[in-house]
Amino acid sequence: MxxxxxxxxxxxxxxxxxxxxxxxxxxxxxxxxxxxxxxxxxxxxxxxxxxxxxxxxxxxxxxxxxxxxxxxxxxxxxxxxxxxxxxxxxxxxxxxxxxxxxxxxxxxxxxxxxxxxxxxxxxxxxxxxxxxxxxxxxxxxxxxxxxxxxxxxxxxxxxxxxxxxxxxxxxxxxxxxxxxxxxxxxxxxxxxxxxxxxxxxxxxxxxxxxxxxxxxxxxxxxxxxxxxxxTPVGIARANTIFANAWLRKRFGYQATLEPRPSLSWPAKVALARVLKKIAPIDTDAPSVFPHCFTLNKSGITFDTAEYAI
Ligand SMILES: [Fe+2]
Missing domain, CATH: 2.60.120.650 (Cupin)
Structure with missing residues:
Protein backbone atom coordinates (compact mmCIF):
# COMPACT_ATOMS: atom_id res chain seq x y z
CA MET A 1 0.00 0.00 0.00
CA THR A 231 9.81 -5.20 22.96
CA PRO A 232 13.10 -6.29 24.53
CA VAL A 233 12.03 -4.73 27.86
CA GLY A 234 8.53 -6.22 27.50
CA ILE A 235 9.94 -9.72 27.03
CA ALA A 236 12.24 -9.27 30.02
CA ARG A 237 9.28 -8.10 32.08
CA ALA A 238 7.13 -11.08 31.06
CA ASN A 239 9.96 -13.47 31.94
CA THR A 240 10.48 -11.74 35.28
CA ILE A 241 6.80 -12.21 36.09
CA PHE A 242 7.01 -15.83 34.93
CA ALA A 243 9.87 -16.41 37.38
CA ASN A 244 7.94 -14.63 40.14
CA ALA A 245 5.06 -17.09 39.69
CA TRP A 246 7.41 -20.00 40.32
CA LEU A 247 9.14 -18.27 43.26
CA ARG A 248 5.75 -17.51 44.80
CA LYS A 249 4.60 -21.13 44.53
CA ARG A 250 7.86 -22.65 45.64
CA PHE A 251 8.95 -20.26 48.36
CA GLY A 252 5.95 -18.02 49.06
CA TYR A 253 7.79 -15.10 47.46
CA GLN A 254 5.73 -11.91 47.63
CA ALA A 255 6.22 -10.55 44.14
CA THR A 256 5.13 -7.16 42.86
CA LEU A 257 3.73 -6.18 39.46
CA GLU A 258 7.31 -5.37 38.45
CA PRO A 259 6.41 -1.85 37.35
CA ARG A 260 9.90 -1.03 36.11
CA PRO A 261 13.20 -2.80 35.41
CA SER A 262 15.21 -3.59 38.54
CA LEU A 263 18.50 -5.27 39.46
CA SER A 264 16.67 -8.54 40.09
CA TRP A 265 15.40 -8.81 36.51
CA PRO A 266 18.46 -10.44 34.85
CA ALA A 267 18.50 -13.29 37.38
CA LYS A 268 14.72 -13.76 37.10
CA VAL A 269 14.89 -13.74 33.30
CA ALA A 270 17.59 -16.43 33.46
CA LEU A 271 15.46 -18.44 35.88
CA ALA A 272 12.40 -18.15 33.62
CA ARG A 273 14.41 -19.42 30.64
CA VAL A 274 15.53 -22.47 32.64
CA LEU A 275 11.99 -23.13 33.90
CA LYS A 276 10.55 -22.90 30.39
CA LYS A 277 13.20 -25.32 29.13
CA ILE A 278 12.41 -27.85 31.86
CA ALA A 279 8.63 -27.51 31.48
CA PRO A 280 7.58 -25.63 28.32
CA ILE A 281 4.30 -23.74 28.49
CA ASP A 282 1.55 -25.91 27.05
CA THR A 283 -0.42 -23.46 24.94
CA ASP A 284 -2.62 -26.34 23.72
CA ALA A 285 -3.88 -27.08 27.24
CA PRO A 286 -7.70 -27.20 27.48
CA SER A 287 -9.22 -23.74 27.78
CA VAL A 288 -11.60 -22.72 30.53
CA PHE A 289 -13.66 -21.54 27.56
CA PRO A 290 -14.52 -24.75 25.68
CA HIS A 291 -16.14 -24.59 22.26
CA CYS A 292 -19.79 -24.60 23.23
CA PHE A 293 -21.78 -23.28 20.28
CA THR A 294 -21.89 -23.30 16.50
CA LEU A 295 -22.59 -20.23 14.41
CA ASN A 296 -24.43 -21.28 11.28
CA LYS A 297 -27.04 -19.95 8.87
CA SER A 298 -29.78 -20.03 11.46
CA GLY A 299 -27.68 -18.21 14.07
CA ILE A 300 -26.11 -19.50 17.28
CA THR A 301 -26.85 -23.05 18.43
CA PHE A 302 -25.49 -23.94 21.88
CA ASP A 303 -24.27 -27.50 22.41
CA THR A 304 -26.22 -27.80 25.67
CA ALA A 305 -28.62 -25.58 27.58
CA GLU A 306 -26.06 -24.93 30.33
CA TYR A 307 -24.08 -22.70 27.95
CA ALA A 308 -27.04 -20.67 26.70
CA ILE A 309 -26.74 -16.94 27.34
FE1 LIG B 1 -6.93 -6.93 25.23
Missing part, protein backbone atom coordinates in the same frame (compact mmCIF):
# COMPACT_ATOMS: atom_id res chain seq x y z
CA UNK A 2 1.45 3.29 -1.12
CA UNK A 3 -0.31 5.76 1.17
CA UNK A 4 0.89 6.40 4.69
CA UNK A 5 -0.96 4.45 7.38
CA UNK A 6 -0.42 7.08 10.06
CA UNK A 7 -1.40 10.72 9.76
CA UNK A 8 1.36 13.32 9.71
CA UNK A 9 2.75 13.86 13.20
CA UNK A 10 0.92 10.87 14.73
CA UNK A 11 3.86 10.24 17.06
CA UNK A 12 5.15 13.80 17.36
CA UNK A 13 5.88 15.59 20.62
CA UNK A 14 4.72 14.48 24.04
CA UNK A 15 2.18 11.98 22.63
CA UNK A 16 4.89 10.07 20.80
CA UNK A 17 7.30 10.30 23.71
CA UNK A 18 4.72 8.69 26.01
CA UNK A 19 3.73 5.94 23.55
CA UNK A 20 3.80 2.46 25.10
CA UNK A 21 4.12 3.77 28.67
CA UNK A 22 0.70 5.34 29.22
CA UNK A 23 -2.61 5.43 27.37
CA UNK A 24 -2.15 7.42 24.16
CA UNK A 25 -4.29 8.00 21.05
CA UNK A 26 -2.84 8.40 17.55
CA UNK A 27 -4.44 9.21 14.20
CA UNK A 28 -4.28 6.82 11.24
CA UNK A 29 -5.78 6.32 7.76
CA UNK A 30 -6.31 2.54 7.72
CA UNK A 31 -10.08 2.98 7.95
CA UNK A 32 -10.05 4.40 4.42
CA UNK A 33 -8.84 1.13 2.87
CA UNK A 34 -11.22 -0.78 0.61
CA UNK A 35 -10.13 -3.87 2.51
CA UNK A 36 -12.44 -2.84 5.34
CA UNK A 37 -15.52 -2.05 3.25
CA UNK A 38 -18.33 -4.63 3.29
CA UNK A 39 -17.14 -5.99 -0.06
CA UNK A 40 -13.52 -6.03 1.12
CA UNK A 41 -14.39 -7.84 4.36
CA UNK A 42 -16.54 -10.37 2.52
CA UNK A 43 -13.64 -11.13 0.16
CA UNK A 44 -11.27 -11.40 3.13
CA UNK A 45 -13.61 -13.74 5.03
CA UNK A 46 -13.97 -15.86 1.91
CA UNK A 47 -10.22 -16.33 1.40
CA UNK A 48 -9.24 -16.49 5.08
CA UNK A 49 -8.55 -19.94 6.60
CA UNK A 50 -11.67 -20.82 8.56
CA UNK A 51 -9.70 -22.61 11.27
CA UNK A 52 -7.95 -19.34 12.07
CA UNK A 53 -11.16 -17.41 12.74
CA UNK A 54 -12.09 -17.37 16.41
CA UNK A 55 -15.79 -16.88 17.14
CA UNK A 56 -17.21 -15.76 20.46
CA UNK A 57 -20.57 -14.71 21.86
CA UNK A 58 -21.44 -12.88 25.04
CA UNK A 59 -24.17 -11.32 27.14
CA UNK A 60 -23.69 -8.34 29.43
CA UNK A 61 -21.65 -9.88 32.25
CA UNK A 62 -18.21 -11.55 32.31
CA UNK A 63 -19.69 -14.99 33.11
CA UNK A 64 -21.42 -14.99 29.70
CA UNK A 65 -18.28 -15.08 27.50
CA UNK A 66 -18.61 -18.12 25.20
CA UNK A 67 -16.27 -19.62 22.63
CA UNK A 68 -17.80 -21.24 19.58
CA UNK A 69 -17.04 -22.68 16.17
CA UNK A 70 -17.91 -21.43 12.73
CA UNK A 71 -20.44 -23.46 10.82
CA UNK A 72 -20.51 -23.74 7.08
CA UNK A 73 -21.95 -20.36 6.20
CA UNK A 74 -20.78 -18.16 3.32
CA UNK A 75 -18.77 -15.01 4.12
CA UNK A 76 -21.61 -12.66 3.18
CA UNK A 77 -24.00 -14.40 5.56
CA UNK A 78 -21.35 -14.44 8.26
CA UNK A 79 -20.97 -10.68 7.93
CA UNK A 80 -24.76 -10.23 8.10
CA UNK A 81 -24.79 -12.41 11.21
CA UNK A 82 -22.23 -10.12 12.85
CA UNK A 83 -24.28 -7.04 11.96
CA UNK A 84 -27.51 -8.47 13.32
CA UNK A 85 -26.39 -10.69 16.18
CA UNK A 86 -23.98 -10.40 19.07
CA UNK A 87 -20.77 -12.12 18.14
CA UNK A 88 -17.09 -11.32 18.06
CA UNK A 89 -14.83 -12.65 15.30
CA UNK A 90 -11.06 -12.69 15.58
CA UNK A 91 -9.09 -13.34 12.41
CA UNK A 92 -6.03 -14.52 14.27
CA UNK A 93 -2.47 -13.78 13.13
CA UNK A 94 -3.87 -12.01 10.07
CA UNK A 95 -0.47 -10.43 9.33
CA UNK A 96 0.92 -13.88 8.56
CA UNK A 97 -2.23 -15.44 7.07
CA UNK A 98 -3.21 -12.73 4.57
CA UNK A 99 -0.89 -10.86 2.22
CA UNK A 100 -2.84 -7.62 2.19
CA UNK A 101 -2.96 -7.41 5.99
CA UNK A 102 0.65 -8.53 6.12
CA UNK A 103 1.62 -5.51 4.00
CA UNK A 104 -0.46 -3.22 6.21
CA UNK A 105 1.30 -4.62 9.27
CA UNK A 106 4.72 -4.02 7.72
CA UNK A 107 3.80 -0.44 6.78
CA UNK A 108 2.63 0.23 10.33
CA UNK A 109 5.87 -1.02 11.82
CA UNK A 110 8.17 0.72 9.34
CA UNK A 111 6.40 4.05 9.78
CA UNK A 112 6.60 3.72 13.55
CA UNK A 113 10.30 2.85 13.44
CA UNK A 114 10.89 5.96 11.33
CA UNK A 115 8.82 8.14 13.66
CA UNK A 116 10.29 6.80 16.90
CA UNK A 117 13.96 6.09 17.23
CA UNK A 118 14.50 3.12 19.49
CA UNK A 119 11.14 1.51 18.73
CA UNK A 120 12.07 -2.17 18.45
CA UNK A 121 8.96 -4.31 18.04
CA UNK A 122 9.34 -8.08 18.22
CA UNK A 123 6.85 -10.85 17.37
CA UNK A 124 4.16 -8.68 15.74
CA UNK A 125 0.76 -10.39 15.84
CA UNK A 126 -2.15 -8.62 14.23
CA UNK A 127 -5.69 -9.88 14.81
CA UNK A 128 -8.58 -8.43 12.80
CA UNK A 129 -11.63 -8.10 15.01
CA UNK A 130 -15.10 -7.89 13.44
CA UNK A 131 -17.74 -7.55 16.14
CA UNK A 132 -21.45 -6.96 16.55
CA UNK A 133 -23.31 -3.89 17.76
CA UNK A 134 -23.18 -3.80 21.58
CA UNK A 135 -20.63 -6.62 21.80
CA UNK A 136 -18.38 -6.59 24.85
CA UNK A 137 -14.87 -7.63 25.72
CA UNK A 138 -14.73 -8.04 29.46
CA UNK A 139 -12.05 -6.92 31.91
CA UNK A 140 -8.74 -8.60 31.08
CA UNK A 141 -5.10 -7.94 30.37
CA UNK A 142 -2.74 -9.02 27.62
CA UNK A 143 0.82 -10.25 28.14
CA UNK A 144 2.11 -8.34 25.11
CA UNK A 145 1.99 -4.65 24.27
CA UNK A 146 -1.17 -3.77 22.35
CA UNK A 147 -2.21 -1.15 19.80
CA UNK A 148 -5.91 -1.09 18.90
CA UNK A 149 -6.50 0.46 15.47
CA UNK A 150 -10.14 1.38 15.13
CA UNK A 151 -11.50 1.10 11.60
CA UNK A 152 -15.32 0.96 11.58
CA UNK A 153 -18.13 1.67 14.03
CA UNK A 154 -17.90 3.06 17.53
CA UNK A 155 -16.56 1.61 20.70
CA UNK A 156 -15.67 2.75 24.18
CA UNK A 157 -12.52 1.39 25.76
CA UNK A 158 -11.77 1.58 29.48
CA UNK A 159 -8.08 1.32 30.35
CA UNK A 160 -7.16 0.91 34.02
CA UNK A 161 -3.93 1.68 35.83
CA UNK A 162 -1.49 -1.19 36.15
CA UNK A 163 -1.47 -1.13 39.93
CA UNK A 164 -2.39 -3.65 42.65
CA UNK A 165 -5.80 -2.05 43.07
CA UNK A 166 -6.70 -3.09 39.51
CA UNK A 167 -4.70 -6.28 39.07
CA UNK A 168 -3.07 -8.36 41.79
CA UNK A 169 0.44 -9.63 41.05
CA UNK A 170 -0.73 -13.22 41.55
CA UNK A 171 -3.44 -12.76 38.89
CA UNK A 172 -0.96 -11.23 36.45
CA UNK A 173 1.35 -14.20 37.07
CA UNK A 174 -1.53 -16.58 36.30
CA UNK A 175 -2.06 -14.93 32.90
CA UNK A 176 1.66 -14.84 32.05
CA UNK A 177 2.13 -18.53 32.92
CA UNK A 178 -1.07 -19.48 31.02
CA UNK A 179 -2.51 -21.05 34.16
CA UNK A 180 -5.54 -18.84 33.73
CA UNK A 181 -7.10 -17.06 30.77
CA UNK A 182 -6.64 -13.33 30.32
CA UNK A 183 -9.72 -12.49 32.41
CA UNK A 184 -9.00 -11.13 35.88
CA UNK A 185 -11.32 -10.16 38.76
CA UNK A 186 -13.40 -7.06 38.07
CA UNK A 187 -15.69 -4.82 40.12
CA UNK A 188 -17.71 -1.92 38.72
CA UNK A 189 -16.24 0.57 41.20
CA UNK A 190 -12.86 0.21 39.47
CA UNK A 191 -14.29 2.21 36.56
CA UNK A 192 -13.79 5.42 38.53
CA UNK A 193 -10.03 5.10 37.95
CA UNK A 194 -10.18 4.20 34.26
CA UNK A 195 -9.08 6.25 31.27
CA UNK A 196 -12.10 6.19 28.96
CA UNK A 197 -11.64 6.62 25.20
CA UNK A 198 -14.55 6.81 22.77
CA UNK A 199 -12.94 5.44 19.65
CA UNK A 200 -13.77 6.74 16.20
CA UNK A 201 -12.58 5.20 12.93
CA UNK A 202 -9.10 6.57 12.25
CA UNK A 203 -7.92 6.43 15.86
CA UNK A 204 -5.41 4.05 17.39
CA UNK A 205 -5.19 3.64 21.15
CA UNK A 206 -2.24 2.12 22.98
CA UNK A 207 -1.56 1.54 26.66
CA UNK A 208 1.03 0.35 29.14
CA UNK A 209 1.97 -3.35 28.91
CA UNK A 210 -0.39 -5.53 31.01
CA UNK A 211 -2.75 -2.65 31.90
CA UNK A 212 -6.27 -4.09 32.42
CA UNK A 213 -8.92 -2.95 29.94
CA UNK A 214 -12.39 -3.70 28.66
CA UNK A 215 -14.40 -2.68 25.62
CA UNK A 216 -18.05 -1.84 24.93
CA UNK A 217 -19.22 -1.56 21.34
CA UNK A 218 -21.68 1.12 20.30
CA UNK A 219 -24.82 0.17 18.40
CA UNK A 220 -23.05 -0.40 15.08
CA UNK A 221 -20.81 -3.13 13.68
CA UNK A 222 -17.17 -2.65 14.68
CA UNK A 223 -13.98 -3.46 12.83
CA UNK A 224 -10.64 -3.05 14.61
CA UNK A 225 -7.09 -4.30 14.36
CA UNK A 226 -5.61 -5.61 17.57
CA UNK A 227 -1.87 -5.29 17.01
CA UNK A 228 0.15 -7.10 19.65
CA UNK A 229 3.92 -6.95 19.80
CA UNK A 230 6.75 -7.30 22.25
Missing amino acids: AAQVFCEGAFAGENGARFGRVTTVHQHNAHKLQLFSDAGLEALLTRYPREDIGVYAMGDTPDTWRRGRLGDLPAGELLSMVKEGRVWLNLRAANSKDDEIGQLSQSILSEMKTAMRGFRPIKPDLGLIISSPNARVFYHLDVAQVMLFHVRGHKRIYVYPRTEKYVRAVDLEGVVTHETEEEIPYAADLDAGASVVDLEPGQMVSWEQNAPHRVENGDDMNVSLSFEYM
